Amino acid sequence: MTAYSITEPSKASKWVAGLLVAFYTIVTLLPLVWIISTGFKSGPDSISYPPKLVFDPTVEGYVNLFTSRTRISQDAPPPPAETWYDEITRDQGMVITGPSRFGERFMNSVIIGFGSTALSIILGTLAAYAFSRFKVPLKDDLLFFILSTRMMPPIAVAIPIYLMYRELGLSDTHLGMILLYTGVNISLAVWLLKGFIDEIPREYEEAALIDGYTRFQAFRKVVLPQAATGIASTAIFCLIFAWNEYAFAVLLTSGNAQTAPPFIPTIIGTGGQDWPAVAAGATLFLLPVMVFTILLRKHLLRGITFGAVRK
């Protein structure tokens, strides 16, 4: 495209577009900045009015997030502080009684989120490949049926699933939550991936078949690398859903397999409204999906075929 082509936008419209994008960026980033900064404020700073934009950063919120504490009683003064985080709690007039459950909950989220994403992708890719390449009896009906599992709001099936899980002993287990999230995500995965695999010309596999490879080898060595883009974006969608899911997690998990989303709000309850701890929890909770998305970004951007097939 030359600078003079009619599709080249004018300077003014570029400016307007730039301003709009900048404005949108600020609007979307503001809550994020707020959460992250609140995580580093002291308790009083976090609720001061007008809100403080400049403040003394502290990791108080993070310490509180990872610990349980009680108020120091006047009668029995505690032994002197041994560590830096002991000291931070003493400054608030508290003493650490043990670790909080946040670490555990966070790990649960990681296991369940990534586990169900992996399972959804494995099953989804295989199913999508079959739907894309083979004569499957009742293909269209099956695909619609798979999609229809996504049509009901989760809350409509929550009670039956709750009862079923209780019977099966899957309530409050990692396996149960992985299966559940996979069940929800699989429809999305199959449909998205089928679209991507449909785009990969069959000739590639056929060339591999003729070159002496088995169907499975052709799938692994030829189809998978070219579906990488689709797999990466599908994985991000699946992870975001499983990571953020709240309704099922509240209903089906408690002591053992509880994930971070139902846990974070409970932080507010312990020892007054501890906004810095909540914000610290939210910040940490945001990280994995952000990192995952950034890691897979290059796959998202890369074209599928590089134009090696002329259409």
Add this chain to the structure above:
Amino acid sequence: MAQIIIRNLRKEFGSFTAVQGSSFTIEDGEFFMLLGPSGCGKTTTLRMIAGLELPTSGEILIDGEDVSQRPASQRDIAMVFQMFALYPHMNVRKNISYPLVSQGVPKTEVRDRVAEVARILRIEHLLESPVGGLSGGDRQRVALGRAIVRRPKAFMMDEPLGALDAEFREIMSEELRGLHDRMRATTVYVTHDQLEAMQMGDKIVVMNHGVVEQFGTPQQIYDHPATLFVADFIGSPSMNFLRFDGAVKRGASSVSLSGLDVETPEILDETAPTKLVLGVRPEHVILSDAAPYRGRVLATEYLGTSQIITIEAAHGTLKARAPSGQIAHTGETVGLTFTAPKLALFNAETGRAFRTAANQGVHHG
């Protein structure tokens, strides 16, 4: 290197029959053309030979062995796809060596063979490039390289020049034919371009609507078309058809066009009066003032060394290929004679050619 025999090969897709009972033989080392208009079942036939599609019925014998139900990977055949199908995530070297890796060929031998193929195809300088940036011709060469490197029993090529522009096609078709003449590998080549088929092929199968219309050398197919379809499809301009009613007698060597006798090769078939077609190639229509068969010149088209003269006659419009020096004025009435030994006679009802002394021994589909 192999001989391939196709017997009563048939392919149905649901209720649609794409290939109906084809039979032909591809001799060892032949450059064999599958020719026909779009949708006639060429690709389907090729894919069945390669093993990408299993026939509904019929046999495919490669070197005498029936492979019709074997998977592609066990047939030892290489294929060049119309879209080249180079693996986009691998560079040129990897693309070419990929078929060898599946056979467990040792690394040093892979290197040597890839180098040899690259030298033959003159793409040595491209070996480390990604396939994405290659030109059409270079992609074509890489696709060929991937086929050659395995030294398979036979090559299948599905319109390998279809994706190239006209000018480059010419070059590549010569290159392909040259490569074949050096390697002498059995090659089955699909095209819908009759000129390409005539130029490159040792033998041609002409297909239409899933049926083999004719099978033979380019000369046989050009000179003695077995059906009206072949007569019309091959040659440019195509064969002239003079339509008339009449009977055919065994042993006769002329037909009567509205009372005017036209000399033909000796006819070996016989029919009751029916609709007939006399087929004449443009170069066998000769303008001669004295001839009793008359027509009116509609147009002339100058082609340099020759000209095409369009003439309206009582039994249809004819095109004559005449020396460019010959004078023919539009609107003028001219006499026409036809080169008798080169004429073909068809039954318009069945579309088939009558057997004559000239086309005896030509394979009919």
